[in-house]
Amino acid sequence: MMNARHANTRRDAVLHSAAELMARLRAVVLAIAVATLLVSTSTAQRKPRARDLGIPFDGAPGPLNAITDVAGVEVGFTTLISGDGPLKVGVGPVRTGVTAILPRGRASKDQVFAGWFSLNGNGEMTGTTWIEEAGFLEGPVLITNTHSVGVVRDAAIKWSFDHGTMAQAWSLPVVAETWDGSLNDINGFHVKPEHVFAALDGARSGPVAEGNVGGGTAMRCYGFKCGTGTASRTIDARAGGYTVGVLVQANHGTRDLLRIAGVPVGREMPPPSSPPADARLTPRVPSSPLEREAVAERAADDADVRDAIGELGSIIIVVATDAPLLPHQLKRLARRASLGLARTGSVSSNGSGDIFIAFSTANAGAAAAPDAATVSMLSNARIGAVFEATVQATEEAIVNALVAAETMIGIDGRRAEAISHDGLREVLRKYNRLTR
DSSP states (O other), rough: HHHHHHHHHHHHHHHHHHHHHHHHHHHHHHHHHHHHHHHHHHHHTTOOOGGGTTOOOBBBOOOSSSGGGGGOEEEEEEEEEEEEEEEEETTEEEEEEEEEEEETTTOOOOOEEEEEEEESSSOTTHHHHHHHHHEEEOOOEEEEEGGHHHHHHHHHHHHHHTTTTSSSSOOOOOEEEETTTSSSGGGGGOHHHHHHHHHHTTOSOOOOOBOOOOOGTEEEETTTEOEEEEEEEOGGGGOOOOEEEEEEEEEOOOGOOOOOOTTTTHHSSSOOOOHHHHHSSOOOOSSSSSHHHHHHHHHOOOOOSSSSSSSSOOEEEEEEEOOOOOOOHHHHHHHHHHHHHHTTTEEEEEOOOOEEEEOOOTTGGGGGSSSOOOOOOOOOTHHHHHHHHHHHHHHHHHHHHHHHOOOOOOOOOEEOOOOHHHHHHHHHHHOOOOOO
16 A cells, blocks of 8 residues: 555656746747747848849838737737757657737727638638628737637636636637748647747737747748748828838749749749759659659649649738728728739639738727727728739748748758749849849
8 A cells, every 4th residue: 555655746746847837938948939929020121122132113111010019010020940950740740830910018908990801722821710700800810820729719718817817708800821841840839828828928010020939930932932921011202101011921932933023033033942843843753662752742842843833832911001901891891912922923823822901090999989980091092002012012021031031941851942032033033124
């Protein structure tokens, strides 16, 4: 009996020690995430952006050329990077995170008018049923990896409840995703509630970090390392003087599709070891288990063989504006993000989850009106300038994500190469498309 009690005591002590160790490890990861948040704002714009390379874009950007040029908007990130080597599900390597966009900042519970649009729905954005029904966005927009949508949604509800920002007794958060499983242990479920809280609590106005940050940490687009990007446009005073800001999480497209400033950059910068065109169109059936495994690994790594036309990925686009737009107009605005995406070459294939949301920070207090609310609506005769600004800012935000991203090695040593700045400039120079 004493031996059994002693064994139980030892077992309890071991379990307690293991739990304590896990708690400490989580604290370390969270500390790293918070540190990322603290430095992201101050270092956000130190690395070159697309315009710094001489890439030409239409329209006039705001002072920050970021979604935070729309007054009141705050952005926060949690970036999780740990481990190297072979994939061990539940252990790593970890390359993922959370991005938070708060339309009126952390302290506000005032809802904003919103609209959403799915260009191709092979993806997820929660909370959109209520946006479609009521026309309001309550709380933040969060973006993460595909398999972490649930935990991010639940954590967003707790954060809103704890901060007293829930507009109803129930919460229907907006959480969107793109798939990072080519570099990240996505089935290890490494995003935890505390990472969501850190992104929300760390949200700030000012410069916005780009590339391998937040939900965009392990994302790839057009065959290159990609991730988070942002841009903005200011509209001429004669057309209202409004601002439009865009933030993207880009994880879409194959290299041959990429176009920058109208130039077929992807075709001019082919991958160093891409298979012959005929091999991509009519792949040979593997004859052995080992060969099938090798082909499957190459297929997971090579965006050129991903689906019927070679594209498997997604892009989430968030559009913010201070123009006084109503929900039906914001749905129209969200649709226009498709045109900015198309300018970079995407065809939004079957495997892509291309989902967009737009909101307006105008008409404060409209959702809280007890009876009738008096609201302002931009005339349809003037809305064209806002559409144009959205297209322009979306295009530049995607290119900014490409330019800011850095080469990353993830699970099983898989490598996602960043686009070469010098190589990109050389291609654009060839087509006489550099501004300097």
